[in-house]
Amino acid sequence: MEINHALDWLQTTAVARTIAENDILFPWIESVHVLAFVVVVGSIAIVDLRLLGLASTDRTANRVLHDVLPYTWGAFAVAAVCGSLMFSSNAVNYAHNFFFRGKLILLALAGLNMVVFHLVGIRGIEAWGASGRTPLAAKIAGAVSLAVWMSVVVFGRWTGFTMH
Amino acid sequence: MSYSIAGSLGAFCDWLDQTDLSQTIQITSWIVPAVQSVHILAITAVAVSALMIDLRLIGAFAADQPMRRVASRFLPFVWWPLLILLGTGVILIIGEPVRSLMNPIFRIKMVLLVAAIIVTGLLQYLQRRDPAFGDSAYKHRGAATAIAVLSMLLWTGIIFAGRWIAYYA
Numbered sequence: 001m002e003i004n005h006a007l008d009w010l011q012t013t014a015v016a017r018t019i020a021e022n023d024i025l026f027p028w029i030e031s032v033h034v035l036a037f038v039v040v041v042g043s044i045a046i047v048d049l050r051l052l053g054l055a056s057t058d059r060t061a062n063r064v065l066h067d068v069l070p071y072t073w074g075a076f077a078v079a080a081v082c083g084s085l086m087f088s089s090n091a092v093n094y095a096h097n098f099f100f101r102g103k104l105i106l107l108a109l110a111g112l113n114m115v116v117f118h119l120v121g122i123r124g125i126e127a128w129g130a131s132g133r134t135p136l137a138a139k140i141a142g143a144v145s146l147a148v149w150m151s152v153v154v155f156g157r158w159t160g161f162t163m164h
Numbered sequence: 165m166s167y168s169i170a171g172s173l174g175a176f177c178d179w180l181d182q183t184d185l186s187q188t189i190q191i192t193s194w195i196v197p198a199v200q201s202v203h204i205l206a207i208t209a210v211a212v213s214a215l216m217i218d219l220r221l222i223g224a225f226a227a228d229q230p231m232r233r234v235a236s237r238f239l240p241f242v243w244w245p246l247l248i249l250l251g252t253g254v255i256l257i258i259g260e261p262v263r264s265l266m267n268p269i270f271r272i273k274m275v276l277l278v279a280a281i282i283v284t285g286l287l288q289y290l291q292r293r294d295p296a297f298g299d300s301a302y303k304h305r306g307a308a309t310a311i312a313v314l315s316m317l318l319w320t321g322i323i324f325a326g327r328w329i330a331y332y333a
Binding site: 039059067154 | 205
């Protein structure tokens with residue numbers, strides 16, 4: 001299969017070999033990955049809880065979004081780069097790992113939920129005002145996001161336990 | 165003296181390792197990853213809440229809002245999930261006493277954790293004593309910035325140490 005050739009090639013590149021053969025490179029990359037996704041998941045949770053009307057209700061949802069999202073995206077870029085480097089060091093095995101595949105699907109779901117919210121749910125966000133109340137579409141987006149991102153963390157941890 | 169303390173801690177680890185509870189955690193393969201997952205979700209709430217307060221202190225988050233609003237919004241999300249963090253941490257220690265209690269990285273992590281709790285408590289104390297603490301007009305801007313940077317470094321160190329416990333043989 002084409003994809004297996006690509007994965008084989010990926011894990012024989014110089015970068016992948018260096019990570020795989022070095023004793024401390026992988027844990028360092030993994031540590032930065034954990035730190036970055038902590039910021040991603042935590043900052044998204046702040047937005048989700050506001051969309052649900054459960055926290056930060058003294059601030060409009062629009063303000064909370066703009067306060068937090070620059071940190072979310074910055075941290076996501078770091079987590080994605082570190083995650084890709086770890087993946088490259090053992091690409092074939094990761095690609096066949098159930099929990100890693102599940103994590104990728106969950107990440108796609110999180111992205112889809114975000115796109116739908118930005119296209120539909122966010123309409124009239126300025127008019128929601130400063131009260132804690134938010135429309136049903138916003139509450140659904142917040143609840144889905146919270147559940148999916150927590151699942152991403154769980155699948156990520158289980159990937160580590162099933163890769164050896 | 166230090167030898168006997170290390171010796172008795174080692175004996176404690178050996179005893180703990182043989183208890184029914186520890187054996188159950190060791191034998192049941194899903195318990196450790198499940199508890200670690202909850203542990204990570206709890207550190208996410210704690211560290212990011214602390215981060216938002218720290219970023220507000222250096223003026224990089226919700227700078228138009230008074231510090232006391234940001235503190236009252238996020239401090240409960242530092243303290244309450246910390247209890248979940250400690251509870252799941254204790255379960256992980258019971259399941260792997262030698263790998264944790266006898267591990268230098270684990271000990272560094274505990275020192276960093278105590279320091280982070282003290283810094284967060286100090287921040288809360290200063291903020292309650294002087295509501296202007298951390299605002300742009302606050303007279304000790306340098307102190308507020310130092311606390312914020314120290315807090316961010318400590319929580320980063322705790323997260324890094326948590327991951328490195330697994331790699332220290």
